[in-house]
Amino acid sequence: MPSATSPILRIAVIGTGPGGLSSAIALSQLPDVHIRVYEKASELKSLGAGISINHNGWKVLELLGIRDDIQGASTNPTVQRNAYTGEIVDPGVAHDPNDRYEARRVRRLVLQEALYARVPPGLIEFNKKLIGLEDLGKNGVRVVFEDGSETIADIVVGADGIRSVVRRHLAPDYPLNYAYQVGWRTLIPAERLRHIPDLPLDTTSWWYGKAKSVWLSPVDEPPKSRDIEFTCRVFNEPPIPGRTVSWGISVSNAEVFSRFEDCDPRLVEVFRQVPEGSWTEFAAYAGPAMENLMGWDKVVLVGDSSHPSAGGFGSGSAFAMEDSWTLARAIEYARTMVTTGSVSEVIGDALRVFNEVRRPYYKAM
Ligand SMILES: Cc1cc2nc3c(=O)[nH]c(=O)nc-3n(C[C@H](O)[C@H](O)[C@H](O)COP(=O)(O)OP(=O)(O)OC[C@H]3O[C@@H](n4cnc5c(N)ncnc54)[C@H](O)[C@@H]3O)c2cc1C
Known part of the structure; x- marks a missing residue:
């Protein structure tokens, strides 16, 4: 009061x-x-490509008054696939267009800018x-x-x-502590991927391999998503000696691709379409x-x-x-x-x- x-x-x-x-x-x-x-x-900086906003995230965005400033792409269904064969392991849950709090993938920068726009002017130095x-x-x-x-x-x-x-x-x-996991993230213009057969670009897919995974998802409401988020992770990754920075390091296409060469040909083609210089690396730390x-x-x-x-x-x-x-x-x-x-x-x-x-x-x- x-x-x-x-x-x-x-x-x-x-x-x-x-x-x-x-x-x-x-x-x-x-x-x-x-x-x-x-x-x-x-x-204002926004590292990374996309971000998941789930039920709790939407609820708090609503409380902050910006739920409707952010659209994103529903991650339902998220199709789970075998990373080597492409076999669908789980077709996922159907999209419910009436659920305001459904899990969605959003460009990080969109979230950051929506929040920033609601901060009263002059507060940030x-x-x-x-x-x-x-x-x-x-x-x-x-x-x-x-x-x-x-x-x-x-x-x-x-x-x-x-x-x-x-x-x-x-x-x-x-x-x-270093969590023995490294992720790489980028956004690829959807146009660069449309020629790949049987690679739906309007739904999310998660491809699992041995000690690695790949995530492909629109980040804006389909069919408007100009960019597709491409994130891959490896697990059981030994630490890099002397590294003190964990997020947002630029890495080459060859370095990332070397971990995923054995994947399904559709994924291999997605790796080939990544614009050079656009990968950023995120080593995971936890306590x-x-x-x-x-x-x-x-x-x-x-x-x-x-x-x-x-x-x-x-x-x-x-x-x-x-x-x-x-x-x-x-x-x-x-x-x-x-x-x-x-x-x-x-x-x-x-x-x-x-x-x-x-x-x-x-x-x-
Ligand atoms: C690979 C990866 C995937 C992820 N995926 C998701 C996801 O799908 N969904 C999700 O919700 N979260 C996800 N996260 C986690 C999410 O990014 C973080 O939890 C979130 O950014 C935390 O917000 P924060 O404001 O606490 O910290 P940060 O976003 O890290 O912001 C910290 C800010 O503080 C500033 N700062 C740091 N030190 C100083 C200093 N000394 N003086 C002044 N300023 C300083 C930084 O520049 C930065 O702007 C992911 C993280 C990673 C690494």
């Missing part, structure tokens, strides 16, 4: 992935808040790489950036992804469930920073957006319910509510 006497909460959100942008939207709808969003990149946080007790948190600037916030929301700097401050010993998604009574983790899970659930963006929505509700609740106590006590209560709701969820996964 808005209150004439409520102090303004200064909230610093770190990152403009799905977690940071949805936090900016949900938190800016609260009364008496001053929000800034800090992003290390120079502009680019070229702001967080390098340090300092607990100032009742006075908040000092937030320090690489360019030498700093700010003070009452709440810091760490939406800075799998290699979170915010998490490093709360849990310096948290182990982030154990965190004991606490908050620290110092004023710093909180949302999205991948709070649950590095190798992307295997295909719902990381939805989890990040659910976190953001829940955080906004927890702050709203604490400010309404806790009528005595200092700002820092109210914030501590809000973050504990958030922690109690979200931590068991991630622990169960």
